Amino acid sequence: MARRSPAPDLARSIYLLWGHHPGPGRSGLTVPAIVAAGIEIADVDGLDALSMRKVADRLGVGAMSLYGHVPGKDDLTALMVDAVHAELYDQDVTAATRVGDWRAAMRFVAERNWALYQRHPWLLEIRSSRPTLGPHVSRKYEVELRPLDGIGLSDIEMDAALTLVLSHVDSTARAHRKVSRTRTESGMTDAQWWAVVAPVLDQVMTDDDLIVSARVGGAVGAEFDAAQHPEHALTFGLDVILDGIQARITPG
């Protein structure tokens, strides 16, 4: 696994994110090409399937050649993250402000981020210790922050409010992904899966105290089969959060 002794070169990582990388060598290999290949693999097979050798194979190049352009896998994934964030607002820094008041803007932001997670589910699997300080991520932050400027929140509250909206999308997408992975991995529909699991649970759950959760779990399960559960959770949570923020702006 990752060497940690010679302290990862922060400066180099940042320069790389902001486009300071060597031109093509004699095999035509470039950083953008490597990043694009990585994204393609992760989009199709997930982050677990992303390996340096697979990226190299896809580019018709030896595994070790990648290391002349990218310091290691962590930096590659950071580059991938920043790259896909360019898709969000087409580089238009007023994209969110443009759609209406701050509530409409936050709904727009939530929807765009949700769509991004659907296109690139591997974003949810990344466990990086450092924040991604790349150009597109920075710009995304600006776009999403602007509609909250001047509506009566302190700077710190602005950040907290945005974080709240984004975390909600993140968590909902994560839950959504969990059920869809269960589906694909087991090769069953949700109903089939429950048909296998339910009898076992019935046999084993001898706990008489699970009164409320049994009822609620049943109701959720029913809605669940109705198939558009995640969208409901997304809008419900968003409504709650926006109302809560509103209450913070205009108390009483």
Place this chain on the structure above:
Amino acid sequence: MARRSPAPDLARSIYLLWGHHPGPGRSGLTVPAIVAAGIEIADVDGLDALSMRKVADRLGVGAMSLYGHVPGKDDLTALMVDAVHAELYDQDVTAATRVGDWRAAMRFVAERNWALYQRHPWLLEIRSSRPTLGPHVSRKYEVELRPLDGIGLSDIEMDAALTLVLSHVDSTARAHRKVSRTRTESGMTDAQWWAVVAPVLDQVMTDDDLIVSARVGGAVGAEFDAAQHPEHALTFGLDVILDGIQARITPG
């Protein structure tokens, strides 16, 4: 890596979670001991450092001996997850209802879950496709759902509201962990780290549009150094969410 061809045995996994496991063999190995060893390793060194060989070493046993008690690593981590959830409410199903009205109860729930994440940060790193259908996780759901019963939410809204609170704790803990990992991995304080990063960013960020984010980022960074940032984010978000739920119960 994980074999997937012979379809993971769902029934066996559930039975295992609910305590159906073989007694000690001639080396004294038991499932609870394996799970405890796994938790100890993950608590200290994180989930990445958890390997079947390390668990076996800690128990003075060969790596393959574990497979007589546990089908594989995924099931082991599921067992670990369920096990630590026993710590949350000391098996008292009325623990949350007891502390006051539903708002007080949700604060209590948030605080307990936050504490659990601090004790077992590896909970945030788990990427399992299936939900953990174990006894302690089930009971936790019941404990946390009860205070929301009968306050004017539909069953589905109850679940969504609880999910909202828990996701918020989850996301905040995740962000908190990210900065503390940056600290330990780089061996620098936050200030030192920024002292390295900031000049590089300044040199490379030639984007004139980042007006609001520069200001807000600065404010957050200052608060950030004040060191209790995550607790602030936790209570701010919780206030927003609870106000939003309140608005949903008693409109007007």
Place this chain on the structure above:
DNA sequence: ACAGCTTTCGGTACAGTGTACGGTGGCCGC
């Protein structure tokens, strides 16, 4: 055109991982 140097490429190797397979040793029932 050719020599020499620089830069880039990639084969091999190493320390890890999860876990399948099959041999072995110790315990239990007779």
Place this chain on the structure above:
DNA sequence: GCGGCCACCGTACACTGTACCGAAAGCTGT
């Protein structure tokens, strides 16, 4: 005392990220 069974585990395989260093290709100076 002894046959059989089963828990245990040594070995092996297919992977991973990446360090090291030889090889080859291209550019430069003459």
